Amino acid sequence: MAYIPPTSHVTLLATLRRERSLPVPGEIIVSVGQRVEAADVVGRAENAEYHRLLDLSRLLGVPKDKVGTHLLRQEGDSVKKGEPLAQRQGALGLGRRSVPSPVDGRLVLFDEGKALLAAVTVVELRAGLPGMVVSLAPGRSLLIETTGALLEGLWGNGREDFSVLRMLSASPEAALDEAELELSLRGAIVAAGWLADARPLQKLTEVGVRGLILGGAPAGLVPELQAVTFPVLITDRFGVPGFTQPVYNLLAGNSGREVWLNAHPADRFAGTRPEAILPLPVGGELPPPPVEGEPLQEGKRVRVLRGPDAGRVGTLIGLSDRPVPLPNGLRTQVAAIALDETRGTRPTITAPFANLELLE
Amino acid sequence: MASNEFRPETILAADIGTATTRVSLFDVVEGAFRYVASGEAPSTVTAPYSDASEGLRHALLELQAVTGRTMLNDAARLIVPVSDEGHGCDVFVASSSAGPAVRTVLVGLLPDVSLKSARRLAESSYLTILETVSLVDRRRPEQQMDAILKARPDVVIVAGGTDGGASSAVLSLAEVVGLACFRLPQEPRVRLLFTGNSALKDRINELLGNLALVSAAPNVRPELAHEALDGPRAELAQILQELRASQIGGLRDLAHYAGGSLLPTAQAEGQVIRFLSKIAGSANGILSVNVGSAATSIAAAFSGELFLTVAPDLGVGVNAANTLAEAPSDQFTRWVPAPLTAADVRAFGLERSLHPHTLPVEVDDLHREQALARQALRGALRRAQAHWPKTLPGTRGDLLPHFDLIIGGGAALSHAPSPGAAALMLLDALQPTGVADLLLDRSHLLAALGAAAYANPMAAVQVLESGALLRLGIAISALGSARDGEVVCTAKLVDDGGQETTLTVKAGTLEVLPLPLGQRGQLTLKPRSGIDLGFGPGRGQTFTVDSGGAVGIIVDARGRPLVFPREPAARAERVHQWIFKLTGQ
Structure with missing residues (x-):
């Protein structure tokens, strides 16, 4: 009977599709068929940082069912901090009471004399990788198609970025050498076979690299790797130095090219893994997508x-x-x-x- | 009985785990249900499949290969009922523990009353509690609401108010929940279980029915001093089934085949344990433990009352790193003879979590794997014991109360290379007291039988009576203070053939009296003064052992809690001795 093992892709060229989703419903601002670059904003949404509930009935001193007539904003309206939300004129125009908004945000609900306000920030969704928009879920997500090399990794620190790849190791096992971290690496995504300890991380931050790809690292460094502000991808193993040869070959062979480093942790149920995608142009027919779910068989x-x-x-x-x-x-x-x-x-x-x- | 009444004679049970899908076939042989065979295959609930059907199909094909009985027709559909040629099954039942963490928020009036019951309800299933809201919560309503939003719950459980009791306070909390539901994404909608004051069901539905998928269950706390988990647990199982069906392809079809019911695996196992406890009629408990890749469950029943605890974050695969992070690393390394650094332990946990399906190859790695199973069991047991009554026979501090029967399950135990290795893991992790029969659920039958019990309660009884679970033997644990090397007790076994074996058991050791499966023997235990073997300090006993086991009669004099030498080399040697004593390796 066929045994179907997991598959890791170390693929030199394939057609790849990646979904990009807003964290909360919002607006997708690109259309199907549109070409996007990695840094392009493709969607926006308002993210509620926190909420405030105001008892307007009490604050205005009017019955609940009368509050609506004093409202200066409607449900869904945006509001600025300090702007009046509701106002009551006293008898003969005296004793005016006004309730200002405590937040910059939006009036999301008015019910039973109470107002629910959300303090919002606008989040922007970037394409992440260059490619063509091939489908949309309006207000939520889009699918981008590109061609290039795919390297699926083992672990990621939850960040992502797009920049030029620089392979620093002369061999698969070579450790990241702090002395090699020069200012010329500023803005690059660097790769090395092994990170022996946390010392180079400070230097990488000072230099201003935009990502780190490692073959392995001690498991004890996980907190430090999670704390850095750039994406980190471990491709092979914890506790053991080095890239496996095919991984090293792919990275070394593409040093100098642009790479999308998506170091979001694996989600077995969503089918996502931390990965590096190196967009590569193809002439003519698109290459096939990566092979998934093949059984173990001789020759594999x-x-x-x-x-x-x-x-x-x-x-x-x-x-x-x-x-x-x-x-x-x-x-x-x-x-x-x-x-x-x-x-x-x-x-x-x-x-x-x-x-x-x-x-x- | 009507002559045309359908009497199923072949039951097929499937259990879908995160790592493994198993099917078990039960058939009537000479008038009673018997376990026939099992098939298993890697589960396909995760990507790239995200569909349980493929793993189930592979497991069924393995079952077909073992039994020669065709289970699937040409269209790869299950053959139900049994065909004239004897293919297929009459009844199909299913259980599942697979799926991503179920993010859960608990809402109740008082932490020690309704919220406590809601927590017990949640902890009896595969739910991860991320937030609680109650009347004593000092946060403002909008802060409570923000806390609920931050938790991004799949399920909200609202309890509170005895039947005929508080209502306005419950409705105030429900308003907060309503505001949160209003701000949560409407697709997929959050599922809300109301299990509070029964008089409020309609009002809750009016308040929240447009904002969440509301289900109502009987009150989990109908009276202040009375907790009733069964009704809410059944409703929660239904919610879990719906949620899983929306997350994992193929489960809806599976439930359809199973008559609409897809039981949580732990609940199916608990069903059997409760039943065994009822028929045992003993004051001592019945215990079942199951260590899975993602979750570990503990089902304990005392006088027919079930205490079910699921630790959805403790396991030997997907959640290995969590399991190891829950306790200091020396708690793990003490079980492993070879020296390990804290960094080794962290790397092991991470690698296990990232490659949960892999197997140890070398002896040292097997020891690490088994140590991980011990840690998962100990962590889950700690949580379970917090819910158990404090007046059980044998209860002393944090020690395990007396159990007549302990059943071990889950791949780490059932796939152990020898029965002795499985027995040692159980003894180390659970550290039983008194005299307990040890059984091993090698073919994951407990969940299958629990699910089958809904179709035919007699099937479970008959299969268990037929000895489908592997009897490891009897564990006799010595309690009391003794110095290392001091004699704790003597044990004399006279088998049916009159052959006599006598053991002198010293503190810090465990010894085995071999008595094969099916053989009877007369066992005489004589403890030293102050040592309790389960009959009271210094008291001995002679009794008949109806059947030995794959390991035999184990006398465990290592102390409770287990005592390890402080010096690393001495500890390693001691652990080696224990392993050698039970496994011969």
């Missing part, structure tokens, strides 16, 4: 995720048809893998199906 490229050979990459050359015992006594189906690069006398290894991911 795989990466080992766990066990003594974790991080190694190779090609499947055999699949067991029944469970076999592992060194620790567990029984499970295993695959034989011809490694890309042999170490010592082990050109092939075995690993449980469950510990493999397809590299596409």
